[in-house]
Amino acid sequence: MIFETHAHYEDSRFSTDRDEVLCSLADKGIGTVVNVGSSIETSKACLVLADTYDFVYAAIGVHPSDIDCLNEENLFWMKKQAGHKKVVAIGEIGLDYYWDKEPAVQQAQREWFWRQLELAYEVDLPVIIHSRDAAEDTMEILKQFRREHPDVESPGVVHCYSYSPEMAQEFIKMGYYIGVGGVVTFKNAKKLVKTVEAIPLDRILVETDCPYMAPEPHRGERNASCYLPYVVNKIASIKGISPEEVESQTEINAKRMYRL
Numbered sequence: 001m002i003f004e005t006h007a008h009y010e011d012s013r014f015s016t017d018r019d020e021v022l023c024s025l026a027d028k029g030i031g032t033v034v035n036v037g038s039s040i041e042t043s044k045a046c047l048v049l050a051d052t053y054d055f056v057y058a059a060i061g062v063h064p065s066d067i068d069c070l071n072e073e074n075l076f077w078m079k080k081q082a083g084h085k086k087v088v089a090i091g092e093i094g095l096d097y098y099w100d101k102e103p104a105v106q107q108a109q110r111e112w113f114w115r116q117l118e119l120a121y122e123v124d125l126p127v128i129i130h131s132r133d134a135a136e137d138t139m140e141i142l143k144q145f146r147r148e149h150p151d152v153e154s155p156g157v158v159h160c161y162s163y164s165p166e167m168a169q170e171f172i173k174m175g176y177y178i179g180v181g182g183v184v185t186f187k188n189a190k191k192l193v194k195t196v197e198a199i200p201l202d203r204i205l206v207e208t209d210c211p212y213m214a215p216e217p218h219r220g221e222r223n224a225s226c227y228l229p230y231v232v233n234k235i236a237s238i239k240g241i242s243p244e245e246v247e248s249q250t251e252i253n254a255k256r257m258y259r260l
């Protein structure tokens with residue numbers, strides 16, 4: 001079955017039919033969901049969802065645009081929650097220079113990114129990285145982290161990957177997976193198509209980032225994991241293999257990274 005590696009079902013756009021949407025996923029071929037936090041508040045909601053549904057796991061972490069909610073106390077709270085049996089990753093964490101152009105804010109993003117990377121290392125969990133318009137700094141920080149912690153085999157995923165194929169190869173060399181979602185189906189997705197072409201199938205994870213990033217032909221609508229077959233089919237056609245092969249290999253990849 002398809003492994004949904006990145007969803008936000010705690011989002012208010014699911015408040016009227018969340019249970020219905022989640023309970024219908026198995027019938028649509030979706031076997032496992034990792035629900036990803038982006039703030040302390042949404043991380044708490046991820047834990048509730050993971051406690052409620054057998055097939056839902058949680059990632060806890062603070063997105064670069066939400067670092068205002070971070071402090072030592074909250075970081076300590078995250079560390080304690082990381083021991084919860086259904087917490088499978090720290091994320092999403094990273095850098096977003098698209099929304100934040102202020103040098104001081106970007107500096108704060110880099111500091112909290114580093115602190116959360118260290119946290120993931122301490123609790124021995126992979127990270128889910130959000131990186132937008134910050135390719136060089138993301139690469140630099142992860143290289144630095146690798147120099148200090150060369151023993152981590154499967155450090156995480158660069159989610160909703162948007163950089164060059166060459167850079168994807170560099171992330172893969174450091175052990176990271178590449179997250180591919182609805183964008184790969186867009187008409188203007190040339191760079192991501194080239195990346196999928198260039199990288200091995202055993203480094204790709206499929207994800208929605210729902211409620212955002214719905215694939216064609218549902219672009220602009222509320223996204224949900226039931227649309228993942230469009231992503232799987234597109235990857236299959238780029239690679240010239242069957243959708244079944246993409247589905248089974250990406251599920252193996254996700255289970256390996258999340259250690260399930």
Ligand code: NI
Nearest residue numbers: 006036092209
């Ligand atoms: Ni996300």
